[in-house]
Amino acid sequence: RPERPAPRRPHPPSARRRARGVKFPDGESGMTTAVGASQQLDEVGDRRGTGTEFANEIFAVVDVLNRESGLRRAVSDTGSETKARQGLIDAVFTSKVSPDCKELLDATTTCKWRSPAALTRALERQGVRAVLRGARQADRFEAVADELFHVSRLVRGQAALQVALGDPNRSVADRQELLMKLVGGQVSEETLVLARRAVVASDSTFEQVIDGYLHVAAEMADRRRAIVTTAKALTDAQRAEMVKQLERITGSPIELSEVVDPTVLGGALINLGDEVIDSTVAHRLDQARRELG
Numbered sequence: 001r002p003e004r005p006a007p008r009r010p011h012p013p014s015a016r017r018r019a020r021g022v023k024f025p026d027g028e029s030g031m032t033t034a035v036g037a038s039q040q041l042d043e044v045g046d047r048r049g050t051g052t053e054f055a056n057e058i059f060a061v062v063d064v065l066n067r068e069s070g071l072r073r074a075v076s077d078t079g080s081e082t083k084a085r086q087g088l089i090d091a092v093f094t095s096k097v098s099p100d101c102k103e104l105l106d107a108t109t110t111c112k113w114r115s116p117a118a119l120t121r122a123l124e125r126q127g128v129r130a131v132l133r134g135a136r137q138a139d140r141f142e143a144v145a146d147e148l149f150h151v152s153r154l155v156r157g158q159a160a161l162q163v164a165l166g167d168p169n170r171s172v173a174d175r176q177e178l179l180m181k182l183v184g185g186q187v188s189e190e191t192l193v194l195a196r197r198a199v200v201a202s203d204s205t206f207e208q209v210i211d212g213y214l215h216v217a218a219e220m221a222d223r224r225r226a227i228v229t230t231a232k233a234l235t236d237a238q239r240a241e242m243v244k245q246l247e248r249i250t251g252s253p254i255e256l257s258e259v260v261d262p263t264v265l266g267g268a269l270i271n272l273g274d275e276v277i278d279s280t281v282a283h284r285l286d287q288a289r290r291e292l293g
Contacts, residue, residue: 073116085108129220132190145217239256267280
C-alpha cells in the first residue's frame with residue numbers, strides 16, 4: 001500500500017523538470033565521461049566479488065578516499081599518467097584489500113573522471129551492486145528491493161527520525177544504531193548493510209540515498225523504477241496509464257513505486273533517478289510565488 005510520508009521538503013528549482021520525457025544532453029560532456037567511466041567499472045565489478053563482505057570492503061575504501069581529499073584528487077587526476085595513479089593505489093591499498101577489490105581499484109586508473117567526487121560515487125555504486133548481486137544469487141533480489149523501499153518510506157513517515165538520521169552532530173555509529181533499533185531483525189542482511197550505508201552519506205538525505213539504491217536495482221533488472229508521489233493513491237486505471245506513458249517516454253519497462261503525500265495538493269512528482277518530472281500543484285504554486293516576487 002502507498003505510504004504517507006512526513007511533510008516533503010521541496011526540491012530546489014534546479015532539480016525540477018516540468019516537461020515530459022526530459023532528456024539530458026549527450027556528447028563529450030563531463031557527465032557523459034563520468035557515466036561512461038561508471039559503466040566501465042560495472043563491467044569489472046560484475047566479474048569480481050559479490051555479496052556484503054566485498055561491498056563493505058569497497059565502502060571502506062570509499063571512506064578512506066573521502067577522508068583523505070589529497071589522495072582522492074591524486075587517484076582521480078586524469079592529467080596524471082595512468083602508471084603514476086596505479087603506483088599510488090598499489091602503495092596505499094595493495095596490502096589492505098582483497099585481489100578482487102584491488103582489480104576494481106586498478107580499473108579506476110583507466111577511466112576519465114570529471115571530479116574526485118565522481119570517482120568515489122562510482123566506487124560507492126560498485127558496493128551497492130555487489131550487495132544486490134549477492135541478493136540475486138540468494139534469490140532475494142526482489143525482496144531486498146521491496147524492503148529498501150519500505151524502510152525509506154518508514155523513515156520518510158517520521159519527521160523526528162528523518163532529523164535524527166541526518167543530524168551531523170550525531171556520530172555515524174550512533175545514527176546507524178538508531179536505525180538498527182527500528183529495522184534490525186526485520187529485514188535481510190543485504191537490506192541491513194545498505195540501510196546502514198545510507199546513513200553515512202553527508203550530501204543527501206537517507207531517503208534520497210535509498211531511492212538511489214532502488215534505481216540501481218531497477219537498472220540491474222533491465223528496467224527503470226519510477227517513484228511517484230501524489231496527493232491521493234492512484235486508481236488502477238491511473239496507474240496503468242502512468243506506466244504506459246513512462247514506458248513510452250523512457251523506452252524501458254517501468255517498475256512503479258507509489259508514495260502518498262497530501263502536501264503536493266495535486267498532480268504528480270515522478271522520480272526516475274536521473275530525471276525528475278514535477279507537475280504537482282505545490283510546485284506550480286511555489287513557482288508562481290517566485291515569479292511574483
